[in-house]
Amino acid sequence: MLFNSLSFVVFLLIVLVLYYSKLFGWTNKKRMLLIASYVFYGLWNPPLVILLWISTVVDWTAGNKLAVENDIKKRKFWLLLSMFVNLGFLGFFKYGNFLMENFVSVVNALGLDYQPRPMDIILPMGISFYTFQTMSYTIDMYYKRMSPARTFLDFALYVTFFPQLVAGPIVRAQELITQFYESKRATTEQFFWGLFLLTTGLFQKVVLADTLLADVSDDVFGTAKVLHGVDAWVGTIAFSGQIFFDFAGYSTCAIGIALMLGIILPDNFKYPYAALGFSDLWRRWHISLSTWLRDYLYIPLGGNRNGLTRMYVALMITMLLGGLWHGAAWTFIVWGGLHGTYLILERLQKQYLPFKITAYNGIFLAFITFSCVNITWVFFRADTFKKSWDMIKSMFYAQTDGAKILGNFDIIKVCTVIGIMFLCHWFMRNSSLKKLAHKAPPWVLGVAWAVLFFLIVISQGSGEQFIYFQF
Amino acid sequence: MQLKQSFIIALILGLGAVASWELYWRSQGVKPYLDDNKDLWANQRARLDDDNSKMTVFIGSSRILYDIQLDIWEELTDTEPIMLAVQGASPIPIFKDIVDNTNFKGTLMVGITPPLMFSTVYPEAFPMFRAQSKVAYYEDRTYAQRLNHKLSVPLQTNLAFIRDGDEEWDTDVDLKTLLRHIHIGERAGPPPVPFNNFEEIALNRHMKMPEYVTQDTAYANTIKAAWVDMVGGDRPPPDKEATTTTFVELAKKFTARGGNLILLRCPSSGFFKEIEGKGFPRAEYWDQLVEKVGVKAYHYDDYPQFRNLFLPEWSHLATEDAQFFTRELIAIMKEDNALNIN
Structure with missing residues (x-):
C-alpha cells in the first residue's frame, strides 16, 4: 500500500x-x-x-x-x-x-x-x-x-x-x-504535528517529486539521444531533487504517521544538499542507513582503528556495498564507489590541505558538494553505463550539438525548484521544520498547511510508487 | 505551537480552496467523468476467467471500442459483451493473452486498424507496449490497486477536477497537465498540438463519442489537428510479414480449440481513410490477412449502409452512428450465421 x-x-x-x-x-x-x-x-x-x-x-x-x-x-x-x-x-x-x-x-x-x-x-x-x-x-x-x-x-x-x-x-x-x-x-500536539508531517511528506512526493520534477528526469534519462549539456545538467538536477523529495517525503510521512500513534521515529534526512563535504552529507542523507552501515559494517571492518590504508579500504568496501544495497546493478556499485572516493579524497584534503569553513565560503563549499553529488546521481539513475557515460560527456563537454529535448519552461521550472530547495537546505541546515513552525504564528502555519493540502489535491498523481520501495 | 488552531485554519482554507477549484472548472465547462484506464480494462479481463460460455469478446484498438455499442450487442445477440480493445494499440498482445491464458472459445471479434495491426511485433513499440502493459497490469495488479480503483470511481464520477486515466489528455486539469501547457519559446521544437479528450466510458467499458464532440465542430477539429500532428510525421515502415504471421498463428490456435474468430474493419474517413488507403492498400493487407486466417471477416466498405456514417474526427463513429453500425453489423453477421446464434 x-x-x-x-x-x-x-x-x-x-x-x-x-x-x-x-x-x-x-x-x-x-x-x-x-x-x-x-x-x-x-x-x-x-x-x-x-x-x-x-x-x-x-x-x-x-x-x-x-x-x-x-x-x-x-x-x-x-x-x-x-x-x-x-x-x-x-x-x-x-x-x-x-x-x-x-x-x-x-x-x-x-x-x-x-x-x-x-x-x-x-x-x-x-x-x-x-x-x-x-x-x-x-x-x-x-x-x-x-x-x-x-x-x-x-x-x-x-x-x-x-x-x-x-x-x-x-x-x-x-x-x-x-x-x-x-x-x-499521541498528545494533541504530537497528533497534529504528525498530521502536518504527513501532509508535508505527501507534498514532497506528489507535488515536488512526481509533478514538478519526475517528467524532466524521465525524459532526459529515457532518451537514446546524446544530449546538449544544459539538458543533461537539468535532467540530472531534476533527478537529484526528485529522489530527495521522494525519499525524504516517504520518511517524513512515516515519522508523521508514527507520531500520530504516539510513537517517535528518528529523523532520516537533515537538509543533505547543504552538506559541507561528503562526511557531512552522509550525516544528513538517509541517516538511518548510513549509521547502520557505519555500526554494522565499517566499524566491524576495522573502521579507523588500524591505520590509514585499512581505514580507506574499510570505507571503500562500505560504500561499494552501500551502493549495492540500493540496487542490483553495476551502476549502483559505481555510485557507491564514487561516494567512497569522495570520502577518501575529503579525508586526504583535511589531512594535507586543511582550511577553515567560514560563513562566506560555506555556501560555495555546499554548492561544490551538491554538484559532485549530482555527478554520482547520473550513475544511480541511468540504466546502463553507456547512458551514464553519454550524460557525463554531455555535462562536461557541454556538447553544443547535442539534442535539445527540454523546453525553456521545463528548464526554468526545474532550476527554480532546485534553486529554492538548495537555498532552503542551506538556511535550514542547523535548524529544523519544528523550530521554524514554533516561531510561526498559528495562522501562518495554517495557511501554509492549506496550500500544501490544496496542491496535493490538485496534483492528484496516479499513485506512483516511491523510488526507494525497489531498494 | 498551537497546532490545533493551525489545523482548523488549514482545514477550512484547504477545503474552501478545493471547492473553489471544483466550481471554477465546472464554470469552464469541465464535467465529471470516468476515465478509461488499466483498472477498467483489468476488471473486464477478469470476467473472462469466470464462466465465459455466453460471452463475446472484442479486441483491437479504439475504433472497435467506440464503434461497437455494448448495450445493443447484448440486447440483440443475448450474449455478454466483454470489451478488451485498447486505444492506440495492436490487437496481438491481447489476442495472445486470450489464446495462451484463458480457455475462452466463444466469439472473438478482432477490430483491424491497419496502421496499428500491421505496424510491428517489437514489444517495446507503442502499439504493442500499450496493449501488453494492460495485460501485465492485469497479471500484476495488487489488492491495494483494486481498492484504489474502487475508491477512485465515485470521485471521478462526482468531481470535475479528478482524473485517473492512462492517457495524458490536454483537457485534463491536474497540476501537471496545466503546467505542461506553458511554453516559452521553441527550444525543443514547436510544442505538440493539444490532444483533447473525447471519451465517455462506463464501468463495463461501453464507450460513446461525447455529444460535445459530435455537436461542436471546432472541438472535433482540435482532435483532427492532433491526429494530423501525431500521424503525419515519419513512421517506421509496417512489418506486414511478422504481424501477419504472428496473428495467423494465434488465429489457428484459437480456432483449433473451437473458438469463433471474426475480423472487423471499422470505418474511417477523411485524413485517415486517405492515409490508410495509400499506406495499407486493402488488397495487400486486409484481403491477404483474411485469406490467410480463413475466418468470417467484415469490411465496412463492402456494405453500402456503412459508407456515409458520421465520424466527427475521422476515426470513430458518433454515438448514433455507432448504434446504427452495431445493429446493422449484427444483422449482417446473423444472416451470415457468423455468431453461432440460432
Missing part, C-alpha cells in the same frame, strides 16, 4: 479509529497494529508476508538464544543463522537475477554457450529495509548491547510496524521496541 493512495487514507482512518477507541487495551492495540501492518504489506502481495514471518521468527529465536547462551561457538551459530536467513532472502530475491546475469556473462566470455531460463523473481517491497532492521536486533543481541524484546508481539511489531516497514527509517531495536512496552497515545 502506498501512502499517496486513496486506500491508505481509508486504512489510516480505520487504524486511528481503532487505536484511539476504548475497545482495546494496550496489548490488543499492539495486536491490532501488527495485523494492520500485515494487511498494509499483504495488500501488495499476500504470499510475501511469509518472508516477514520467517524473518521475525528466526530473529526472535536467535535473539532469545543469544540472551541466555554464553558459549561463543553457539552464539556465533545463532548470529550466523540470522544473517544466513536474512541475507539469503536478500541475496535470492534482490540479487538472484543480477548474480545469474553476471555468471552467464563470465561463462559466455569463457566461450561456453549457456543461456539459463529467466528466473522471474519478484522483488519483495522494502526487503532491504526490514532485513537490515531485523538483523540489527540480532547483531546488537550478539554484542550484548541490548536486552531481548520482552514479548514476541513487541518484536513482531518492531519488524513489521507499517509506517516504516517498506522504506524506513531503519530503526534500531533499542529505539523502537522499548516504546512498545508501555501504552502510547
Whole structure:
C-alpha cells in the first residue's frame, strides 16, 4: 500500500479509529497494529508476508538464544543463522537475477554457450529495509548491547510496524521496541504535528517529486539521444531533487504517521544538499542507513582503528556495498564507489590541505558538494553505463550539438525548484521544520498547511510508487 | 505551537480552496467523468476467467471500442459483451493473452486498424507496449490497486477536477497537465498540438463519442489537428510479414480449440481513410490477412449502409452512428450465421 493512495487514507482512518477507541487495551492495540501492518504489506502481495514471518521468527529465536547462551561457538551459530536467513532472502530475491546475469556473462566470455531460463523473481517491497532492521536486533543481541524484546508481539511489531516497514527509517531495536512496552497515545500536539508531517511528506512526493520534477528526469534519462549539456545538467538536477523529495517525503510521512500513534521515529534526512563535504552529507542523507552501515559494517571492518590504508579500504568496501544495497546493478556499485572516493579524497584534503569553513565560503563549499553529488546521481539513475557515460560527456563537454529535448519552461521550472530547495537546505541546515513552525504564528502555519493540502489535491498523481520501495 | 488552531485554519482554507477549484472548472465547462484506464480494462479481463460460455469478446484498438455499442450487442445477440480493445494499440498482445491464458472459445471479434495491426511485433513499440502493459497490469495488479480503483470511481464520477486515466489528455486539469501547457519559446521544437479528450466510458467499458464532440465542430477539429500532428510525421515502415504471421498463428490456435474468430474493419474517413488507403492498400493487407486466417471477416466498405456514417474526427463513429453500425453489423453477421446464434 502506498501512502499517496486513496486506500491508505481509508486504512489510516480505520487504524486511528481503532487505536484511539476504548475497545482495546494496550496489548490488543499492539495486536491490532501488527495485523494492520500485515494487511498494509499483504495488500501488495499476500504470499510475501511469509518472508516477514520467517524473518521475525528466526530473529526472535536467535535473539532469545543469544540472551541466555554464553558459549561463543553457539552464539556465533545463532548470529550466523540470522544473517544466513536474512541475507539469503536478500541475496535470492534482490540479487538472484543480477548474480545469474553476471555468471552467464563470465561463462559466455569463457566461450561456453549457456543461456539459463529467466528466473522471474519478484522483488519483495522494502526487503532491504526490514532485513537490515531485523538483523540489527540480532547483531546488537550478539554484542550484548541490548536486552531481548520482552514479548514476541513487541518484536513482531518492531519488524513489521507499517509506517516504516517498506522504506524506513531503519530503526534500531533499542529505539523502537522499548516504546512498545508501555501504552502510547499521541498528545494533541504530537497528533497534529504528525498530521502536518504527513501532509508535508505527501507534498514532497506528489507535488515536488512526481509533478514538478519526475517528467524532466524521465525524459532526459529515457532518451537514446546524446544530449546538449544544459539538458543533461537539468535532467540530472531534476533527478537529484526528485529522489530527495521522494525519499525524504516517504520518511517524513512515516515519522508523521508514527507520531500520530504516539510513537517517535528518528529523523532520516537533515537538509543533505547543504552538506559541507561528503562526511557531512552522509550525516544528513538517509541517516538511518548510513549509521547502520557505519555500526554494522565499517566499524566491524576495522573502521579507523588500524591505520590509514585499512581505514580507506574499510570505507571503500562500505560504500561499494552501500551502493549495492540500493540496487542490483553495476551502476549502483559505481555510485557507491564514487561516494567512497569522495570520502577518501575529503579525508586526504583535511589531512594535507586543511582550511577553515567560514560563513562566506560555506555556501560555495555546499554548492561544490551538491554538484559532485549530482555527478554520482547520473550513475544511480541511468540504466546502463553507456547512458551514464553519454550524460557525463554531455555535462562536461557541454556538447553544443547535442539534442535539445527540454523546453525553456521545463528548464526554468526545474532550476527554480532546485534553486529554492538548495537555498532552503542551506538556511535550514542547523535548524529544523519544528523550530521554524514554533516561531510561526498559528495562522501562518495554517495557511501554509492549506496550500500544501490544496496542491496535493490538485496534483492528484496516479499513485506512483516511491523510488526507494525497489531498494 | 498551537497546532490545533493551525489545523482548523488549514482545514477550512484547504477545503474552501478545493471547492473553489471544483466550481471554477465546472464554470469552464469541465464535467465529471470516468476515465478509461488499466483498472477498467483489468476488471473486464477478469470476467473472462469466470464462466465465459455466453460471452463475446472484442479486441483491437479504439475504433472497435467506440464503434461497437455494448448495450445493443447484448440486447440483440443475448450474449455478454466483454470489451478488451485498447486505444492506440495492436490487437496481438491481447489476442495472445486470450489464446495462451484463458480457455475462452466463444466469439472473438478482432477490430483491424491497419496502421496499428500491421505496424510491428517489437514489444517495446507503442502499439504493442500499450496493449501488453494492460495485460501485465492485469497479471500484476495488487489488492491495494483494486481498492484504489474502487475508491477512485465515485470521485471521478462526482468531481470535475479528478482524473485517473492512462492517457495524458490536454483537457485534463491536474497540476501537471496545466503546467505542461506553458511554453516559452521553441527550444525543443514547436510544442505538440493539444490532444483533447473525447471519451465517455462506463464501468463495463461501453464507450460513446461525447455529444460535445459530435455537436461542436471546432472541438472535433482540435482532435483532427492532433491526429494530423501525431500521424503525419515519419513512421517506421509496417512489418506486414511478422504481424501477419504472428496473428495467423494465434488465429489457428484459437480456432483449433473451437473458438469463433471474426475480423472487423471499422470505418474511417477523411485524413485517415486517405492515409490508410495509400499506406495499407486493402488488397495487400486486409484481403491477404483474411485469406490467410480463413475466418468470417467484415469490411465496412463492402456494405453500402456503412459508407456515409458520421465520424466527427475521422476515426470513430458518433454515438448514433455507432448504434446504427452495431445493429446493422449484427444483422449482417446473423444472416451470415457468423455468431453461432440460432
